Amino acid sequence: MARRGVGAGEITAAFPGRGIAGAGMGSATATPAASPYQAGIEIEEQIYSPAFGNIAVPDSRGCCSGFTASASSHQNPSYKPFSNFIPLVSSVILSTIVACFWVILAVTNAPKAIKTSLWTAPVFALACDVVILLVGNGAALGIGVLVIAFAVAAALYSCWATGPRLRHASELLSTSIIRAYLPPSTSCLVILVLVATFGYMAFWTVAISCIAAAEGHFMNYQLAYVAALLVSMAWTMQVLRYFVYVIVAKLAHAQLIYGVRMPGGAVEALCGTMTGPAFGDICMGAMAVPVNSAVRGFARAMKTATAGNDEFIFSGQGCCLSISEKMLGRANRWGFVHVGARGKAFCVASRDVWSLFVLCGIAKLVDSDLTGSFCFLSSVATGALASLVAGSWALAMNKEQKELVLPVAIYAFLIGYYMCRMMIAWPQACVAAYHVAYAENPQNPQLGTLIPDHLRELQALAADQPSRDVGSSDQIDDS
Numbered sequence: 001m002a003r004r005g006v007g008a009g010e011i012t013a014a015f016p017g018r019g020i021a022g023a024g025m026g027s028a029t030a031t032p033a034a035s036p037y038q039a040g041i042e043i044e045e046q047i048y049s050p051a052f053g054n055i056a057v058p059d060s061r062g063c064c065s066g067f068t069a070s071a072s073s074h075q076n077p078s079y080k081p082f083s084n085f086i087p088l089v090s091s092v093i094l095s096t097i098v099a100c101f102w103v104i105l106a107v108t109n110a111p112k113a114i115k116t117s118l119w120t121a122p123v124f125a126l127a128c129d130v131v132i133l134l135v136g137n138g139a140a141l142g143i144g145v146l147v148i149a150f151a152v153a154a155a156l157y158s159c160w161a162t163g164p165r166l167r168h169a170s171e172l173l174s175t176s177i178i179r180a181y182l183p184p185s186t187s188c189l190v191i192l193v194l195v196a197t198f199g200y201m202a203f204w205t206v207a208i209s210c211i212a213a214a215e216g217h218f219m220n221y222q223l224a225y226v227a228a229l230l231v232s233m234a235w236t237m238q239v240l241r242y243f244v245y246v247i248v249a250k251l252a253h254a255q256l257i258y259g260v261r262m263p264g265g266a267v268e269a270l271c272g273t274m275t276g277p278a279f280g281d282i283c284m285g286a287m288a289v290p291v292n293s294a295v296r297g298f299a300r301a302m303k304t305a306t307a308g309n310d311e312f313i314f315s316g317q318g319c320c321l322s323i324s325e326k327m328l329g330r331a332n333r334w335g336f337v338h339v340g341a342r343g344k345a346f347c348v349a350s351r352d353v354w355s356l357f358v359l360c361g362i363a364k365l366v367d368s369d370l371t372g373s374f375c376f377l378s379s380v381a382t383g384a385l386a387s388l389v390a391g392s393w394a395l396a397m398n399k400e401q402k403e404l405v406l407p408v409a410i411y412a413f414l415i416g417y418y419m420c421r422m423m424i425a426w427p428q429a430c431v432a433a434y435h436v437a438y439a440e441n442p443q444n445p446q447l448g449t450l451i452p453d454h455l456r457e458l459q460a461l462a463a464d465q466p467s468r469d470v471g472s473s474d475q476i477d478d479s
Helices: 008-014 020-025 065-071 081-108 110-133 138-160 164-180 185-213 218-258 265-275 278-306 317-328 335-341 346-360 363-367 370-397 402-423 425-440 450-464
Strands: 002-004 042-044 046-049 053-056 073-075 214-216
Touching: 081 110, 081 164, 081 185, 081 370, 081 402, 081 425, 110 138, 110 164, 110 370, 110 402, 138 370, 138 402, 164 218, 164 370, 164 425, 164 450, 185 218, 185 265, 185 402, 218 265, 218 278, 218 335, 218 402, 218 425, 265 278, 278 317, 278 335, 278 346, 335 346, 335 425, 346 363, 346 425, 363 450, 370 402, 370 425, 402 425
Parallel strands: none
Antiparallel strands: 002 042, 046 053, 073 214
C-alpha cells in the first residue's frame, strides 16, 4: 500500500491566505507559489530488517479471512450451560462428599461399610438406569440393558458373599487399618490429593463442556476429542489413586514389619514418592493393572458361562485363564507395596510379591478377599448416585432434547467412580500391606492370627464340601 507525499500547494489550500509560517505563527506573510518541478512522492510501507534492509510489505488484509470464516468455532445454539455444565459440576461436589463418607465409614465401622456397599451398588445402579432409559433412544436402551445385567449380577454376588468370607473381610479391613497405625499427617496427605483431584475434575468438566458447547470446522473431530479426554481422565485418576496407594502402603508396611513409624512420616513418603523413581512405576502400573483386570474379568466371565464344559464356542476359556494368571504374576496391585517399601520396579515387585503369596499358600485367599470387592462396589455406588443426580437434573432441563442427557449421565458416573476409587485407596493399601507383611514373615507378632485362623476355617469348609472350591477367586476384580 502506497501513500502519496503532501506538497506545499496542498498546505496552501488548507490554510488560504496564509503560508506555512502563518499556519504555525499567525503571520500575514504571503506564501510563494508552488514550484512547477514539485511532484508527489510515493512512500512505500516498509519494514526494516538488519539482514535484508528495507522490505516492502504488501497489504495482507483479508488474506486469512476465508480460512478464519470456515475454520473458527462458535457456540452451539442448542447448548444450555445450566442443564449441561452445572450438573457435571454438581456431580464432582457430590462425589467428593460421598467418597469421604465411604472412607470414614470404612475406618470407623468396617463391617457396616462392606455390607452397605453390597446392597447400595445394585440399588443405585437400577435407580440410575431409570434415568438412562427415559432418554428413549437406541444407545440409552443398550446401556440400560447392560446396567440391569450388572445390577442383577451384583445383587446375586451380595447374596453369595456371606458367612466366613464376609466376616473375614470385615475383620481384615478393621485390623489392617488399626495395626497400620498411620500418622496423623496421612489425613493431610489424602486431603491434599483430594483437593488436587477436585481441581483436575473441575478442569476436566470445563473441557468436556466446551467441546459440547462448540461447533464449527474443528468440531468435526468431536468424538476424538471426547475419547482423548476420557482416556486422560482414566489414566490420571489411576495415577493419583496408586500414588496415594503407594504412600499409605509404605507407611503401613514399615509399621507392620518393624513396629515403628517412618521418621519423616507422610511428608517424607510423599516427597520420596513424588521425586523418586517410584513415580514412574506408578504411571506404568496405572496402565498395566487395569488391562490385567480386564483380561481377568473376561476370563472369569467365560468360566462362569461355560460352567466347566469344554464346548467349541468357549474354546478360548483355557487360553484366557492362563494369560490372566501369567499377567497376575507380572502386574498386580500388591506389587505397589514393594514399589514404595522396597524401591523395586513395578514388574519385579509384582513378581516377587506374588511368589511370596504362592509360597505361603495364601494366593487364593488374597485373590478372593472381599475388601477389593468393597472398594469396587462402593465406587460403583458413588458413580451411580452422581449419575442419578446429574442425569435427573439434565433430564428435567432438556425435555425437548433428551439425547443430551445420556452423555451427562455417563460423564457423571465416571467422575463419581474415579473420585471414590482415589479416596478408597487409603484402606485398600492398608489391607495390601497387611497381606504382604504376612507373606514376608508369617510368624510376625504384629499381625496376630487373623490369616491363619481364616485359612483353617476355609480348610474345614473345604473338607465338609469337597465338591466346592471354597478358595476360588470369585471376587469382583476391582482394579
